[in-house]
Amino acid sequence: MGIQQLITYLLDWVEHLGFWGPIAFIIIYNLATILFIPGSLLTLGAGVIFGVIWGSIYVSIGSVIGATFAFLIGRYLARNWVAKKLENYENFKAIDQAVGEEGWKIVGLTRLSPIFPFNLLNYAFGLTNVSLKDYFLASWIGMLPGTILYVYLGSLVGSLAQLGMGERSRTPIEWLLYGIGLMATVIVTIYITKIAQNALNQKIK
Secondary structure (H helix, E strand, C coil), rough: CHHHHHHHHHHHHHHCCHHHHHHHHHHHHHHHHHCCCCHHHHHCCCHHHHHHHHHCCCHHHHHHHHHHHHHHHHHHHHHHHHHHHHHHHHHHHHHHHHHHHCCCCCCCCHHHCCCCCCCHHHHHHHHHHHHHHHHHHHHCCCCCCHHHHHHHHHHHHCCCCCCCCCCCCCHHHHHHHHHHHHHHHHHHHHHHHHHHHHHHHHHHH
C-alpha cells in the first residue's frame, strides 16, 4: 500500500468515526508532520470530510502541533541527526543567520513561501535561536492561508475517492496564494542576501 492509498484509507476511517473523527484526524496529521509525510492530501481530505471552516480549524491544529513537536525534537532530542540532514541544504546557514537577526519574520515568510521544505524546516528551526513562542505564532499565522485554500479546494471535490485524481486548472484564489508565496520568497531572499553581505563585510573589516 502506497502513502496516497494509506492516507485515503485513514481519511475514510476518520469520516466514519463520528464524534472521535476530528480527534483522530488531528493525531494523524500530527504524526504525518513529524514523519515527513506530505500533508496536502490530508488537508484536501479535511475539506471533504469536515467542510471549509471546521476542516481549516482541524488542519491548523494538527499542523501547528506537529510542527511544534518537530521543532522541539530538533532542538532537544535529535540535534545531530537534524544537523546531518541539513548538510546538503545549502540555504539553511543563510536562513539560520537571518532568523538570528529577524526571528519570527523569517519563520513566517518561509511558511508562506512554497520553495522551502515544510517538514524539514520544522526540525531545522529547532537548531536556530528563535524562541518557541515566536516559532509557534509565526508558523501558525504563516500556514493559515495555504491551509484554508487547500481545505476549500478539498470541499469542492465532493468525495474522498476523487482526491488526487486527474489534472485540473488552478482557481483564481490559488493563483493569488501562489503570488503571495512568490512575494514571500523574494522578501526572504532579500533578507538573507542582505544579512549574508553584512556578515561578509564584517569579516573583511
